[in-house]
Amino acid sequence: MAGARKPAEPAGRVSTAKPSRVEAAAWLMFSAGGMVTALLVPVLMLLFGVLFPLGVLTPPDHAGFAALLSHQLVRILLLGLCVLALLHWAHRFRYTLFDGLQLDRTRTAINVLCYAAVLAGSVWAAVVLFA
Amino acid sequence: MTYHQPVPLLWWTRRRSYVVFVLRELSSVAVAWFVVHFLLLVTAVHRGPGAYQEFLDWSARPLILVVNLVALAFVVLHAVTWFNLAPKALVVRVQGQQVPPRMIAAGHFGAWFVVSAIVAWVLVVML
Missing domain, CATH: 1.20.1300.10 (Fumarate reductase/succinate dehydrogenase, transmembrane subunit)
Known part of the structure; x- marks a missing residue:
């Protein structure tokens, strides 16, 4: 997706470095994650974050929901959603820090922290979903 | 530098x-x-x-x-x-003609609606 990574104009500089393979892979994961989160996250956030807690709609009953969540295919799909969502976050968030907060000099540290968080979150997701 | x-x-x-x-x-x-x-x-x-x-x-x-x-x-x-x-x-061509960008966007919004409806149906109606 053409998620205009860097605002060339406001950043006030021209980047001439050619993108590395790693950056290309990071962008690809950002893009895949952007698509699945755009399709799935708004409805899930609306239901589980607002409508079910407020009782506007009746939340799924526990037995049926637990059965759905223990289905192998559902587990795999939800793990995929979580991992891709985190990869989407990491890529976009680090560029927010680089450009938005002008933290260009600490790129390496920010990259390491962001993707370490993705790894930790993915392991957490696997443990929770396949518990 | x-x-x-x-x-x-x-x-x-x-x-x-x-x-x-x-x-x-x-x-x-x-x-x-x-x-x-x-x-x-x-x-x-x-x-x-x-x-x-x-x-x-x-x-x-x-x-x-x-x-x-x-x-x-x-x-x-x-x-x-x-x-x-x-x-x-995403630039799509059908029979040599480029599909208008607005149609591509509309397709994505349509997919968003369908996916959201299916998820809501499973969680609200089925369960």
Whole structure:
């Protein structure tokens, strides 16, 4: 997706470095994650974050929901959603820090922290979903 | 050595399009929060009916509710800006004719609606 990574104009500089393979892979994961989160996250956030807690709609009953969540295919799909969502976050968030907060000099540290968080979150997701 | 022209920290407040750009970039934080909230939900469901109800009650507390409403606004912003950009990333030709960008965007919005409807149907009607 053409998620205009860097605002060339406001950043006030021209980047001439050619993108590395790693950056290309990071962008690809950002893009895949952007698509699945755009399709799935708004409805899930609306239901589980607002409508079910407020009782506007009746939340799924526990037995049926637990059965759905223990289905192998559902587990795999939800793990995929979580991992891709985190990869989407990491890529976009680090560029927010680089450009938005002008933290260009600490790129390496920010990259390491962001993707370490993705790894930790993915392991957490696997443990929770396949518990 | 490369020369970096200094840019003020609040450069993005100068124009509306810059503000939208920064808000769109910040939507990733809401996506990360969704993962956290969702995994806490799944954990609660695995612990049993009591923990599940407790989680829903916790999510209904004003602070969490406000966080979730703000996150919802951001993920909707993400979805809308994402699907609006889709025609720029995807150029489709049918019989040598380029499919109009508006149709590509409309297709993505249509897919969004269908996926949302299926998820809502499973969670609200089936379960």
